Amino acid sequence: MSHMRRRSSHMGPSPDEPRASPIVGRTPRLGTGVGSTTGTSTRVPPSPSLGFGGAGTLRSAQRDPNQAPTAQEVVGRIASVLLRVLRTPRALTALVWLTLMWVASSYVRENAHHLSQRPVHPRLLPLIRHSGTALEYLSPDLGGRVKSWHDDQVKNDPNRPLTAAELEAASRHTFHPNGLLLVNPKGRHPIHLLIEDAERKWKDKVARQSKTLGEAVREYKRRHRRNPPKGFDDWWAFCEEHNIQLRDEYDQINHDLAPHWALEAHDSRHRNKVMQERDHTFTVAMHPGETMPTLHGPYWDLKRATDIADMLSLYTGRMPRPLNITYIIDDNPAVMLPYSQRERMVELGEQGEYYGPSEFIEGEDPTLSNFAQACAPNSPLRRAERGEYTPDYSGDSVRSFVWNHAKTTDLCLHPEARKLHGHTMQQGVPLGPIVPLFAFAKTKLHSDILTTPIEQWEAHYVGYEPPWSGKSMNKLLWRGSTTGVEFNRHTPWRKSQRARIHIMSHETEGERHVIWSQRGQLRDANVSTAVLNDLYMDTSFAGALQQCDAETCEILEKQFDIKPTIGLDESNTYKYMFDVDGNGWSGRFHRLMSMRSAVLKSTVFPEWYQDRVQEWVHYIPVKVDYSDVYDIMAFFVGMPDGSGGHDSLGEKIGQAGKDWARDFWRYEDMAAYMYRLSLEYSRILHHDEGDVDYVEMPDFNFD
Template sequence: MASEMCGRFIRLCLGGHRIFKYIILIALILTCTIAYFINESNTSAERVDRIHAAPLVSQPHEHPIGKLIVHAQAEQRRLLSRQSHNLSMAMMRYHERRGRRPPPGFDAWYKYAQKHDAIVVEEFFDRIYDDLNPFWTIEPRELRRRSSPWAHEHVISVRNRKAILKTTHADPMGRMPEWHRLVDELAQWLPDVDLPMNIMDESRLLVPWEEINDRMQQEAAERSVAHLSTVRTEFTGLPSIDAEPEDDHFDVRWELMGPYWDLLRQSCPPDSPSRNISSIDIYHDAIDMPITYPRHSFLGYVQNWTLARDPCQHPHLRSLHGTFIEPVSIKTTQSLIPLFGGSKLPRNNDILFPPAMYLSAEGVYAGRGDQGPEWTQKKDGVIWRGVASGGRNKAETWMHFHRHRFVQMLNGTAVHGSETGSLPADGTTFKLPTQGHYSLVAPRNESLGIWLSAVTDVAFTRLECFPLPPNPADEALCPYTNPYFVLRAPIPMHAQYGFKYLPDVDGNSYSGRFRAFLHDSGSVVLKATLYCEWHDSRLMPWLHFVPLDNTFIDVYGVLHFFLAAEDNGAHDELAESIAREGRVWANKVLRRADMALYTWRLILEFARLCDDSRDVLGWIDNLES
């Protein structure tokens, strides 16, 4: 009740014509905030528990992981306290966080959210604005040219409430049809717009830091709330683009450049650790793997998921991830152009879209839609199967690839060989943690390698040699890695749900299995990635999944905490809690309806950017007019 009354007062003030009314507005916001929390204090805890019944740890655990879990639970409660429960509140949250009016169509968007019981927290959509804000510094006409179907190979266009698919080259992964289907479902509510899409695995835009910083500062300085008397509530459309002759299109200057690390570090802040560190000589330099606690960690474990994934903070990753060694494909530009895709590195300037793999019903990404068995029926162990992707691994470079390192580090034989010195140096992709770090005590005083052999089942199903053998049947005969890896048969995704721990690591870019693992498995997802995705703001590490450092140096401590519990207590219960919360939460915020809501909001905001009236374009509540 208090929130609705306050919302009406605020909207009336926004519609005023004199400066002093804005002073009244500030006072009203303060008053209403106090009134709101007094009114809601008796029901907010009940509402949060109803939405997200996170089990509380009664006492802070002495182990760092226990403390990180408690902190994550508190952060989730804080975030959910800002949920919008009606349109007025959603408008108010938008205004206070974005500094603009919502775009036209915001009311229909929120009505769809209510119809589908979506959890609406304004922070869930932060990624949209992080991605789009630099484009406010490009004039609308130029932005329309840069996103025109004549300037790109793969575009989804909306015209007259219908989505149109345009491709000029092959789409081997079938991403465009999935994206087109999603946009077409929403087209009845969308303005005319052009969406250039990236169908490649790798992200493609790397604008230097200095330019992006200047653009972000300019956007922040020019941001404002359009006065009610000037607001336009209808999009203009794209008549100029549709009438423009084809020979006047924008020419995107794609370049095949490398090494990729040297492009990326130009996008790093000048004072970041990686900015002045050059790429390695991939054919001669050894791996640069830290063996102490990772930078920004909490006693060795990930505490800031954003910093943990930022290559600008971790220069050693230039020798430890296939993206920086030799990507499968690279076609990039340092120009700021609109390009939508499923994932990107933290410093890429691509605009994130829900990945096509998450929209697909293919078993390799979605399983069979089955839910995994109950926790007590799962095996106490780790399962992983995958191909040796991540880039073009060659005889001279495979030791630098992240998936090869991951498989070796969780292979008991390889780890035991490293412990005893029997694993040859030229076949080693990793280093063990420094003695004293992570306090590893293998059960029954066995070696770490012997213990891992009992709890992990991790292997490649295909070696992805480069160049590929002429005869596909010879794929298993990859001479430079044959001595170090034994291929095993694939295991269907739904069968993997029978294990308690499911690692998920990057391939050529993000892993397409993450959503299904969270949504269906009921297992603990161990997640390591450099890549950002659309859902990052709505998932909480240590509550919905277990984050891993991209060196994987912390993986032994994580597994020891959850699987070797006799010396530390019943950590299996904490693992079950994370598994349960991950599945419950994913079924609330990672549904197709949630991806549709994110896409819908993104398209409304991008269409506004492309509109000549964008500075005064917005949605007006009926009570304001």
């Protein structure tokens, strides 16, 4: 077998054989045909490529196999490959998809605005979403627009079920910074939410109160950034002795005394002495070690003065220094500063500096009311009086309820309320310097020092007091005299707070749009005004006419239903009571809160207990324009057909109010407020003498 030739390990074409074409396979061999004879074959030199000539003839030109292909040949080869690729199913699909995307993108680009407003069939939404995702690879901007179009279509689909987050957002009410809850008609009835939120706030406030003197000192420093006044430890002992609640909630005192810190001590003492000689005042003089204060001043012999002195006697002998405080006898406040001056004094006081004659204060606009000049330059009240646009939050424009009563009493935030109250519809007291006058009532714009009035206050009110279920009158009761404004032809008295409640509750024409609650959800209806007043209201002027000239008194007698006054026994048969301001604060609020009835309160005078009571827990706050009264009564009493009432919630508020008046508004509670106020004011008068702060001593007991 040695004669046999081994097979080469490299199998390749011999030099005499044609090379394989990289385009169309191996080069064809030409056998029989042109140039061949029967039984014989003639080898024809291989063609380097297969060309296309006229009538399909074969190009037979011979070329060197090592020669580089021409440009024409390269193009031809690439075209041949593309044709072969495009004939595959995947290539055809890709081509169609790219064409569709190009057409779709061109159409979306040209008709974007029209498409955004035109609904599409829900079955096309997945295609639009996937198209947007694919287009983002080519054009992020275009892909994002397509996806936004998809999202808009989904959101606007009326048949699409909303997610939990969308349902919550769509039904959310607006808690406006001005203290009003703006009603969303798609949400729950807002009173449910207001009660739940208020109960949580009250529970948190009670739980976080200081339990020891050390905790109270630390909380005082945190809130006011200074040491407590001298005698703070004895004030704490007084609170312990009398079981005073909420011992941290005295921010009103700090607010009232803030501008006085900018006065030098000798200046404060001088102003204090001058006020003791002012008309319409009386002064209470307290001396350490003496159990009873003395009275002097022009009106020292008023019963109001002796009643105040009796209350202050609970702590007079415990004062660290002698102190004289001067009360103004009027129901109204008397001190108001321009906004820029008050703000500058508060700023200087916080920095430990003093306000002097050289202090430059930019003048206010004299064309504005004094109330507006006491507000910040960009406040709604100032803008409204300057004729600038301000949003209207009156009941004629928006349905709302009170969620923060203190903020709704701020006229700077509520210009719509200024002309609806006898006190604020006037120009306001003259703007003047800061003086230490102690007043029984003030708005947030006044700079008097607020105190605790005790007119009409009793520890116990004698009368028939049935339980809630024994109150037969499921209506809102109010009886009041013609006070709150001067009833004369020069005053728009019909817009005052007491006249409006009488007029509103005696209307018989037209309808009112009210909202009510059905299984927690908000419902609305148009109801006859006469039906609503008959169902809900028993409010009227009562007793002898007061504060009216002859002409207006005659109008009141002819046009108003003046009813007799009502006694405690009859009052206690009503489940709902209305508390409305008179010339100043309402002296009847404590009595109404003590009756186990749910009290509705409307006021512009935040009182000393404002930080110590909770709206929607202890009472029901009402807007100054009364636009929420019928909605409130519809919620608690129900509609004329008996549906939608929440009698148990009304009972709950009535009982909570009674408990609050018993536990938080006692004689001792008012004395505790005045005791702390007296310590704070005494420090302002003597802060140049030293030893005016309470400094807590370190505890070295390591047991």
